[in-house]
Amino acid sequence: MKYITYLAIGIFFGIVMFKSEAASWFRIYEMFQFGSFHMYGIIGSALVLGIIGIQIIKRKNIQPIDGSKMSLQPKSKSVARYLIGGILFGLGWALTGACPGPLYVLAGAGYISILIVIFGALAGTFLYGLVKKYLPH
Numbered sequence: 001m002k003y004i005t006y007l008a009i010g011i012f013f014g015i016v017m018f019k020s021e022a023a024s025w026f027r028i029y030e031m032f033q034f035g036s037f038h039m040y041g042i043i044g045s046a047l048v049l050g051i052i053g054i055q056i057i058k059r060k061n062i063q064p065i066d067g068s069k070m071s072l073q074p075k076s077k078s079v080a081r082y083l084i085g086g087i088l089f090g091l092g093w094a095l096t097g098a099c100p101g102p103l104y105v106l107a108g109a110g111y112i113s114i115l116i117v118i119f120g121a122l123a124g125t126f127l128y129g130l131v132k133k134y135l136p137h
Contacts, residue, residue, distance in 0.1 A: 002065055002066055005065065014104065014105045014108055017101065017102055017105045018105050018108075018109055020042060021038065022039065022042050022101075022102060023098060023101075023102030023105040023106050023109070025097035025098065027039050028093075028097050028098065029097065032094070078136075080136070092121070096114075096117045098114070098117070100121060103117055103118050103121060104118070
């Protein structure tokens with residue numbers, strides 16, 4: 001039953017991403033050209049809702065749907081990790097015109113060429129999993 005819940009939430013999220021044009025290359029290009037507030041409004045709204053959601057989870061000690069225990073732990077404050085990760089993320093976003101979230105939305109909307117990008121993202125994630133233990137913390 002939980003997989004149906006996750007699937008329904010994912011489908012709803014995909015529809016919202018597509019209808020709000022958050023997966024549109026033209027909207028992303030507009031954002032990087034500072035030509036429109038549209039994407040900044042979407043990202044800002046997501047940021048505010050995320051902050052509120054995390055605070056609710058922390059204060060109410062809300063646990064996952066499957067009943068497992070979870071605790072939110074602070075992450076490492078290493079500058080290099082965020083700088084390198086941010087550069088790689090930004091380069092990928094600039095080269096493909098989409099951050100990871102909309103990739104599957106674009107595939108579902110029929111943009112078949114995005115499958116190459118999805119393959120690259122999955123391969124990069126796999127490669128990171130292989131070399132993670134050798135990277136400095």
